[in-house]
Amino acid sequence: MNILVINAGSSSVKYQLFNMKQETVLAKGRVERIGMETAILVHEPAGKSDVSEVSEILEHTSAIRRVLDILVSKDHGVLDSIDQIDAVGHRVVHGGESFKNSVLVDEDVKKEIRRLFDLAPLHNPAHMLGITAVEVNMPGVPQAVVFDTAFHQTMPSHAYLYPVPMALYRKHKVRRYGFHGTSHKYVSERAAKFLGRPLEQLKLITCHIGNGCSCAAVLGGVSVDTSMGLTPLEGLMMGTRSGDLDPAIVPYAMAKEDLTLSEISSMLNKHSGLQAISGLSSDMREIVEAMEAGDKNAALAFDMYEYRIRKYIGAYAAAMNGVDAIVFTAGVGENSEVLRKKVCQQLTYLGIELDEERNRSGRGTEKAITTEASSVQVLVIPTNEEWMIAMDTYSLVQAD
Ligand code: ADP
Numbered sequence: 001m002n003i004l005v006i007n008a009g010s011s012s013v014k015y016q017l018f019n020m021k022q023e024t025v026l027a028k029g030r031v032e033r034i035g036m037e038t039a040i041l042v043h044e045p046a047g048k049s050d051v052s053e054v055s056e057i058l059e060h061t062s063a064i065r066r067v068l069d070i071l072v073s074k075d076h077g078v079l080d081s082i083d084q085i086d087a088v089g090h091r092v093v094h095g096g097e098s099f100k101n102s103v104l105v106d107e108d109v110k111k112e113i114r115r116l117f118d119l120a121p122l123h124n125p126a127h128m129l130g131i132t133a134v135e136v137n138m139p140g141v142p143q144a145v146v147f148d149t150a151f152h153q154t155m156p157s158h159a160y161l162y163p164v165p166m167a168l169y170r171k172h173k174v175r176r177y178g179f180h181g182t183s184h185k186y187v188s189e190r191a192a193k194f195l196g197r198p199l200e201q202l203k204l205i206t207c208h209i210g211n212g213c214s215c216a217a218v219l220g221g222v223s224v225d226t227s228m229g230l231t232p233l234e235g236l237m238m239g240t241r242s243g244d245l246d247p248a249i250v251p252y253a254m255a256k257e258d259l260t261l262s263e264i265s266s267m268l269n270k271h272s273g274l275q276a277i278s279g280l281s282s283d284m285r286e287i288v289e290a291m292e293a294g295d296k297n298a299a300l301a302f303d304m305y306e307y308r309i310r311k312y313i314g315a316y317a318a319a320m321n322g323v324d325a326i327v328f329t330a331g332v333g334e335n336s337e338v339l340r341k342k343v344c345q346q347l348t349y350l351g352i353e354l355d356e357e358r359n360r361s362g363r364g365t366e367k368a369i370t371t372e373a374s375s376v377q378v379l380v381i382p383t384n385e386e387w388m389i390a391m392d393t394y395s396l397v398q399a400d
Helices: 062-071 107-116 126-137 149-156 167-174 181-193 249-257 261-272 273-279 284-294 296-319 329-336 337-345 356-360 385-399
Strands: 001-010 011-020 024-032 036-045 050-059 087-092 141-148 205-210 213-219 221-225 325-329 377-380
Touching: 001 062, 001 126, 001 385, 011 062, 011 385, 024 062, 036 062, 036 205, 050 062, 062 126, 087 126, 087 385, 107 126, 107 149, 126 141, 141 385, 149 181, 149 221, 181 205, 181 213, 181 221, 181 377, 181 385, 205 329, 213 296, 221 296, 221 325, 249 261, 273 284, 284 296, 284 337, 296 337, 325 329, 329 337, 337 356, 337 377
Parallel strands: 001 087, 087 141, 205 325, 325 377
Antiparallel strands: 001 011, 011 024, 024 036, 036 050, 205 213, 213 221
């Protein structure tokens, strides 16, 4: 069975085609700048050379058409016909309280995703464009939706409610949802395998540290808390997002700087975090490089970022009354040995003992970076959200 995984954004579509039996990626790629004359398709077929094409692609239906065309093209294709795609799985950011698991798309599911547009105005409308584009191009092919929020639907009410008037929750569903759920779920399952222990018996703290960053407390395989909230702005300091702050800053800064709501929202989402403190970049590679060259602002940005991760680890150890393993994943978590080292060096109270050589070597592989004697294991597990989406889609189609 071949499954196409789609991550549709407002002006982009990312895709990956999997052969489920062989557990291989047949091709992956992306279309960017949808809506423009200079849209670009970058296609990476397995065993053939990569290709990029610039052309006018004005909307998502044409973008998906182009992807399907190249998947079966003579020179760059990996399939004989699009009939060889058995199902499509979509990443959907917000599933609200309605979706606790991945589901097959039908009219009710589409209606519900549309109802959730308010909660994720930048993401869910784009995902719907992707679903409709697949319907038009591949009529009758089953589609599944996999939600970033679903894994965190197991949070208890004391973790997901904000201490504000309940009317906000009852009338407007203002609560914490959490994101990156597909990644937290994937690395939790892999961590249990790596440790050779049943997931049901483990207390894990998973740290997805990429451009967006979130931690989750995973108790017995279910999420009991996570750092992102109603939106992906809460929690850890990120590349360009502030993470936690005193909410009173919002009206205060608006008054003092004469900002509109959309300006302050843009400030907190796009011009804060590592970018704002370093004054340099939102990219951790550049921050570390500048810090090592003696840049004080880069060093401060790094320290704040690291400190906040460490505080969440402490909080989640408290939330679960202990921790068996801490998992680092995503761009920074998988690649920044400096960040992992700094975090671990201040967690000796948990009995963590870093193995510097393990921390340095084996990039891109699943590994422990602690010594055998360490009472809490720290793991690096490369995330694979696309594979998780393909797996969920596969299970749903098989069960149907
Ligand atoms: P997203 O949240 O967009 O999926 P990723 O998980 O791909 O992002 O993470 C992207 C971030 O990973 C980059 O902004 C960069 O800071 C960081 N990163 C990638 N490689 C390295 C590296 N070798 N060292 C430190 N940080 C890295």
